[in-house]
Amino acid sequence: MKTSKFITGLRCTICDRMYAPTENIFTCPEHGNEGILDVEYDYSAIANEISKSSLAKSRDFTQWRYTPLLPVHPETAPPPIPVGWTPLVKADRLAEICGINTLHLKDDTRQPTGSLKDRASAVAVMKAKETGATVITTASTGNAAAALSGMCASAGMECVIFVPKSAPPAKIAQLLAYGAHVYLVDGTYDQAFALCLEASAHFGWYNRNTGYNPYMAEGKKTAAFEICEQLGWQVPDQIYVGVGDGCIISGLHKGFKDMLKLGWIDSMPRLMGVQAAGSDYMYRAAASGEDIVTYPPINAATVADSISAGLPRDRIKAARAVNETNGAWLRVEDEAILAAIPLLAASSGVFAEPAAAASLAGLNEAKRLKLVRPEDSVVLLITGNGLKDVASTMKGCALSHKEAMTISPKLADVRDKLPSSLH
Numbered sequence: 001m002k003t004s005k006f007i008t009g010l011r012c013t014i015c016d017r018m019y020a021p022t023e024n025i026f027t028c029p030e031h032g033n034e035g036i037l038d039v040e041y042d043y044s045a046i047a048n049e050i051s052k053s054s055l056a057k058s059r060d061f062t063q064w065r066y067t068p069l070l071p072v073h074p075e076t077a078p079p080p081i082p083v084g085w086t087p088l089v090k091a092d093r094l095a096e097i098c099g100i101n102t103l104h105l106k107d108d109t110r111q112p113t114g115s116l117k118d119r120a121s122a123v124a125v126m127k128a129k130e131t132g133a134t135v136i137t138t139a140s141t142g143n144a145a146a147a148l149s150g151m152c153a154s155a156g157m158e159c160v161i162f163v164p165k166s167a168p169p170a171k172i173a174q175l176l177a178y179g180a181h182v183y184l185v186d187g188t189y190d191q192a193f194a195l196c197l198e199a200s201a202h203f204g205w206y207n208r209n210t211g212y213n214p215y216m217a218e219g220k221k222t223a224a225f226e227i228c229e230q231l232g233w234q235v236p237d238q239i240y241v242g243v244g245d246g247c248i249i250s251g252l253h254k255g256f257k258d259m260l261k262l263g264w265i266d267s268m269p270r271l272m273g274v275q276a277a278g279s280d281y282m283y284r285a286a287a288s289g290e291d292i293v294t295y296p297p298i299n300a301a302t303v304a305d306s307i308s309a310g311l312p313r314d315r316i317k318a319a320r321a322v323n324e325t326n327g328a329w330l331r332v333e334d335e336a337i338l339a340a341i342p343l344l345a346a347s348s349g350v351f352a353e354p355a356a357a358a359s360l361a362g363l364n365e366a367k368r369l370k371l372v373r374p375e376d377s378v379v380l381l382i383t384g385n386g387l388k389d390v391a392s393t394m395k396g397c398a399l400s401h402k403e404a405m406t407i408s409p410k411l412a413d414v415r416d417k418l419p420s421s422l423h
Contacts, residue, residue: 114385117147123219133206139196142171149178211313224255242358244307246318253321274362276302306355338396
């Protein structure tokens with residue numbers, strides 16, 4: 001099996017046992033599906049291949065500009081559709097509303113399928129090729145499935161998707177349009193996840209599941225590389241990100257640790273994990289002080305489907321991401337998430353789905369709790385496009401008293417209904 005020459009091994013997050021990257025395993029055999037692995041690299045060798053100065057000269061404006069820091073063989077062809085290097089938007093008007101001086105939005109709504117999950121799914125397609133697999137599968141609440149379906153369509157590969165039948169229709173439409181084999185599971189995301197594991201083992205498919213396949217966080221960490229490079233290698237004070245399974249926040253953590261080990265940065269940002277009140281496993285576990293490995297599942301229900309998880313699969317690494325950066329877990333109500341959608345869009349032009357707008361709701365909660373200072377440099381990770389869940393956007397607009405008015409086709413009617421500021 002081909003793989004990156006810079007990987008030194010896969011380390012179990014529970015027992016620290018190391019496995020060779022050629023062993024073709026996803027989790028530690030000693031701990032089953034809970035034994036999540038972390039990919040380790042030879043940073044001295046990587047430093048001979050890539051540097052801040054070489055990146056400044058690179059004309060590859062995709063996530064593959066960081067290939068030496070990714071778990072793929074350099075000869076493995078990525079999906080033809082470009083992934084990564086999304087804009088970092090300076091949101092001055094929103095910063096003023098939030099009462100902070102410096103605010104940026106990492107806008108991953110611009111990815112090919114509309115979410116940050118494209119970063120991981122592109123890696124999944126490449127790793128599947130390296131193992132000789134012809135079919136890839138995943139369980140998802142929608143975005144990871146859409147990302148995998150799009151990447152597979154681009155690369156001409158087959159994929160099998162398991163999503164809860166409650167997934168937003170727009171996300172299901174994406175899956176079908178990309179030609180995926182779609183199975184709507186009459187149950188929760190956690191049940192779809194378990195079924196996907198069982199099916200992939202039975203049929204021999206390559207499994208892309210978040211918090212199971214150790215290479216998915218490696219794709220997601222490229223967002224951290226881009227944030228720092230786009231800020232001129234300055235590290236923001238805080239980064240806010242919606243958290244469900246925990247793979248995105250753990251990926252960011254890994255990316256910043258990579259840069260620290262290479263000497264590209266000299267500090268870590270505080271990683272602020274935002275959870276919906278109806279899916280707050282990480283928040284509860286942290287508050288209880290109990291062992292994150294054995295803390296029991298919860299019943300998850302939230303409008304922010306992309307961060308709904310009763311048992312976060314990447315919870316060990318997610319907990320470390322917050323603990324090791326002196327970050328915090330924030331809990332926000334669905335109403336706050338929905339209201340953040342039109343606030344974000346109207347003040348910055350960035351249209352986010354609920355899970356992505358949760359980062360803004362989290363910033364507002366951090367401000368209430370006095371966890372953020374006016375002088376802090378803040379980045380909100382905007383992980384998914386609002387067009388993926390239009391129904392939730394309409395609810396958010398209603399909460400914010402934004403509505404369309406029906407009028408007759410007469411100028412007088414327009415004049416009568418206009419607010420005074422537009423006369």
